[in-house]
Amino acid sequence: MTLGILLAVPGVVSFAGTAAADESCASTTHTASVVRDNFDAVETAVVDSMDGVFNRNDLAAIANDTGRVHASAEVRAAARCLLLDGRLFDQIDGGQPGGNLDGLIGRGNLDVYVQARLCPTPTYSGTVIRDNFDAVETAMVDSRDGLLGRDDLFAIANDSGRIHPPVYVRDAARCLLNDTELFDQIDGVQTRGALDGLIDRNDLNRFIWLRTLGCPGCP
Structure with missing residues (x-):
């Protein structure tokens, strides 16, 4: 039996999911690639505004299929993996040169992370x-x-x-x-x-x- 966990982050929508050890989250590169390739959907999941960044609330809306955008199962799974893996989120968030952690991820952050691992x-x-x-x-x-x-x-x-x-x-x-x-x-x-x-x-x-x-x- 797989036990569900509740990820509660202060100021962030709570997210119900399975443990981070789930096989669907085995590849962080795949997770980042899927989110990057569906960036427009993720960044407008909560508010219809393309400001070039998304946060954990956007990911939660995609993962739970509760936002404006109804993404595919693959995209929902990737959003869930990124939301549950706080270390991965922070790596991508602060991955660009001179990057600091502000809880926001842009397309460039994802490009840097994916490029370093795929190339x-x-x-x-x-x-x-x-x-x-x-x-x-x-x-x-x-x-x-x-x-x-x-x-x-x-x-x-x-x-x-x-x-x-x-x-x-x-x-x-x-x-x-x-x-x-x-x-x-x-x-x-x-x-x-x-x-x-x-x-x-x-x-x-x-x-x-x-x-x-x-x-x-x-x-």
């Missing part, structure tokens, strides 16, 4: 994209021209294109898409920095090879 190294992101190149290059159009651009990465990252890849590929695409410097390094790795906004398999192979060598001055 461990540029080599990892590049390797995942290279190993799934066929899927990424045809994300927008069913044409294998041997090239991928930011629009392809966007479609993969947001699962909005022709191809519906696994989560880890979407995460790698998002890492490469959000890191402009990394994208440009791979784009220009064979052309001494000349950029055309397109990446081919050889760009990725050379980038990974140079990274693996750890050569001074390599991208």
Whole structure:
């Protein structure tokens, strides 16, 4: 039998849920990603005002399905996990450089937290994209021209294109898409920095090879 617990925070709506050891809360990165990807819904859960931040009351309204917005089960579960895990909430709240704890989380806070965990190294992101190149290059159009651009990465990252890849590929695409410097390094790795906004398999192979060598001055 699973026992319910009541999370009572001074000045915050009480929330009834199951213990934080619930398997649905096993991945803090997944929790933060789901909340970030549904940020507009969470921040307007209590008041119809997009001020760019949400607090614990917003999370409670989403988790309990008692607010203005009626979110999916996945979003409600993520809101519940973040609400119950005070340490995680504080990590995200104060995660940006110079960040302090004010009980408010913005999109940038979530981006910093998720990016640090989903993008461990540029080599990892590049390797995942290279190993799934066929899927990424045809994300927008069913044409294998041997090239991928930011629009392809966007479609993969947001699962909005022709191809519906696994989560880890979407995460790698998002890492490469959000890191402009990394994208440009791979784009220009064979052309001494000349950029055309397109990446081919050889760009990725050379980038990974140079990274693996750890050569001074390599991208």
